[in-house]
Amino acid sequence: MQPLVVDSLVKRYGDFTAVDGVSFAVEPGTCFGLLGPNGAGKTTTLRCCLGLTAPASGTVRLNGLPVPESAREARLQAGVVPQFDNLDPDFTVAENLLVYGRYFGLADAAIRARIPELLDFAGLAGKEKAPLRSLSGGMKRRLTLARALVNDPDIVFLDEPTTGLDPQARHLIWERLKALTARGKTLILTTHFMDEAERLCHQLAVIDHGKLITQGSPQELIVTHIEPQVVEVFGEDAPRWAETHGPLADRCEVSGETAFFYCREPAPLLAALSSAPGLRYIHRAANLEDVFIKLTGRELRD
Amino acid sequence: MIVSLYAPPRLSSRWFAVWQRNFLVWRKMALPSILGNLADPLIYMLGLGYGLGSLLPEVAGSSYVAFLAAGTVCASTMNAATFEALYSAFSRMHVQKTWEAMLNAPLELEDVMLGELIWAATKSLLSGCAILVVIFGLGLATSPLALGVLPVILLTGLAFAALGLIINALAPSYDFFMYYFTLFITPTTLLSGVFFPREQLPEAVQGVTQILPLIHAVQLVRPLLRGEVPAQAGLHVAVLLAITVAAFLVALVLTRRRLLR
Structure with missing residues (x-):
């Protein structure tokens, strides 16, 4: 039962x-x-x-x-x-x-x-x-x-x-x-x-x-709803950099001074980042938080 | 669980677990609680009774202090039940969320409120008993019939606990209870023959106030303490019972609206 x-x-x-x-x-x-x-x-x-x-x-x-x-x-x-x-x-x-x-x-x-x-x-x-x-x-x-x-x-x-x-x-x-x-x-x-x-x-x-x-x-939610790889780029210049390099990822979102690149194939993006020494970034697997943000948005809830 | 606000209450014996919980808390602080319940009414009874009483001839056929003793039993019963159903129940319902914890167990709101009702009446019985002991000790009552006061105290406690639970259901905060005391409890005390015979009131006022529950308690307790069987005892008991049942049902609907929405 x-x-x-x-x-x-x-x-x-x-x-x-x-x-x-x-x-x-x-x-x-x-x-x-x-x-x-x-x-x-x-x-x-x-x-x-x-x-x-x-x-x-x-x-x-x-x-x-x-x-x-x-x-x-x-x-x-x-x-x-x-x-x-x-x-x-x-x-x-x-x-x-x-x-x-x-x-x-x-x-x-x-x-x-x-x-x-x-x-x-x-x-x-x-x-x-x-x-x-x-x-x-x-x-x-x-x-x-x-x-x-x-x-x-x-x-x-x-x-x-x-x-x-x-x-x-x-x-x-x-x-x-x-x-x-x-x-x-x-x-x-x-x-x-x-x-x-x-x-x-x-x-x-x-x-x-x-x-x-x-x-x-x-795991199903992550596989179904989101690209498997995420690259987060931080810093003052990140939003501007994301404007020009967004197409390197499947999807790109900017929140404050962080740009989130969601991609299936991150190699071209990582290569571009290696020639942009002023930017800090992390490369990680997609997780549930990415799914959650994608489904419920980034706006603050009260 | 209710499907509608006005569904009839589904009472069960589970109220006893709620009563037991309150009793266990009380037991930890029993002595200060009894002294607190006893001191205030006794100061009034002895101060006014002997102080003011020495200026007065007999009141309604007895000494003023004996007259006042009956009123004091009733008024302190009312106050004990009212305090418990307002401040203490509100703490448990709203501040500590004790009721919420109970409702997550297999208790219904009916069980919780019935437990609170009977607990408040129990506390008023304890405080009434304490005063009764003093009354016997001072020789203000001598007849064994005076023990008939005990069920009257319990019934009076039930009626005022049920009325208090209505106010509890409506209260946004503790401050709200001041209105109830100022607008209902204090006038009730003065209009019910606690301090002076109701016959001193204008006839119109006597008639209009006949519905006040405390009047019926006083009219039962005063003759019993004197060792007489009260006139129209059945009527007074019926009024107190009816007020208990009606007020409890109203309180239940209002509390459902508050907690189970």
């Missing part, structure tokens, strides 16, 4: 269409990424999937159950890591897990038996009695992840799980999420970090202005 199937989902707020006909299905044991700029409709899509708001039209099946109609039952086997921390500040680490487990109707003894294992998984072993206020941002995030696993869910929703974390903390979260898919858990992840999506997600859907623009594996 596919743990999450979304079909033609539409959500409107007055005249504004936040989610506009989004469809996707997630295979069990995989990590599915929803990628999009701020305000693209990612969080609203997640809220519809969890039955926290009723869509204007379309259907959601979570763990085989229709949502929002049977959301309560469907959420029994789901975990959620929200975008903003909502742990209980008045409680210790263990109390946070105990109280949250009760919301699932679990017996205290069953929750207490799980707590050491959960804390161990989250890298918080021995922190049972630590007050919440003593935890760092990364530790709180990991506790939130442990809390989302208190009911041993089949599917876990993660809304920008690493936003605001330092690189060490992000890497630890990534490693834990990989461990979860290795155990057969299904993950639904929203992010706007391309390296995060590329590393973790088996399948990705790019959403912008509420519409699903494309979906596939990270």
Whole structure:
């Protein structure tokens, strides 16, 4: 059974269409990424999937159950890591897990038996009695992840799980999420970090202005949407140089003092650059960020 | 989950987990919380009761301090439930996002709000009990019938908690609650026979204010403390119950509009 199937989902707020006909299905044991700029409709899509708001039209099946109609039952086997921390500040680490487990109707003894294992998984072993206020941002995030696993869910929703974390903390979260898919858990992840999506997600859907623009594996998206090689040229003179040398690449974009050359065959361009000693450049393989920028544009989103 | 704002509430026993959560927080700060709930009403009751009372002859057939004791039980119940349903519930709903975490678990908004409603009433029961102990200690009530005040306190707490949850659903920030206190809670305290018999009010005012929930609480508590069975007890209980149910339903619709859109 596919743990999450979304079909033609539409959500409107007055005249504004936040989610506009989004469809996707997630295979069990995989990590599915929803990628999009701020305000693209990612969080609203997640809220519809969890039955926290009723869509204007379309259907959601979570763990085989229709949502929002049977959301309560469907959420029994789901975990959620929200975008903003909502742990209980008045409680210790263990109390946070105990109280949250009760919301699932679990017996205290069953929750207490799980707590050491959960804390161990989250890298918080021995922190049972630590007050919440003593935890760092990364530790709180990991506790939130442990809390989302208190009911041993089949599917876990993660809304920008690493936003605001330092690189060490992000890497630890990534490693834990990989461990979860290795155990057969299904993950639904929203992010706007391309390296995060590329590393973790088996399948990705790019959403912008509420519409699903494309979906596939990270590699498929790169192959389908973008030339394989990228040369970035920096410096004051880069934009002017790009005007005359643009035709050496398949596609060329200028943003500020950087010119991006997308090409299948970079040799002529690199040769031209070697005779322009004032310009700095890097030559790299195309990545997901290139795809993202191509599909959603370079303008700033608020 | 609701498909419409006006869908009937789907109540379940899951509210108890919400109540338990609030109880666990309270337990950590129980002593200062009880003292805080007790000090303010007691200062008023003893200060006004003995100070002002020494100037007064009997009020409505008892000493002024005994008269005021009944009013104080009701007013402090109202205040305890109101504070909990406004400031504390608002912290959990809006500031700490505790409700959001609960709604991500298999709890519905109905469960969360019912848990908050019963929790606020529980807190008012605790504060009412504390005052009752003092009343017995001072010998202001002696009849075992006075214990009948306990269910009245719980019911009064429920009614004011439900009303408070309406205001909670509408509040943009903590400042908004001042309007509710100034425009509703304070007039209610003065018009409900807490400090002086309602018969002192102009008849027109007495009639118009008959709907105020605190009046019904006072009319139940005062005779019970004296050891008498209240007149029209069924009516007063029914009014408090009706206010609880109606206000809870309104609060549920308004909170759905706020959180589940």
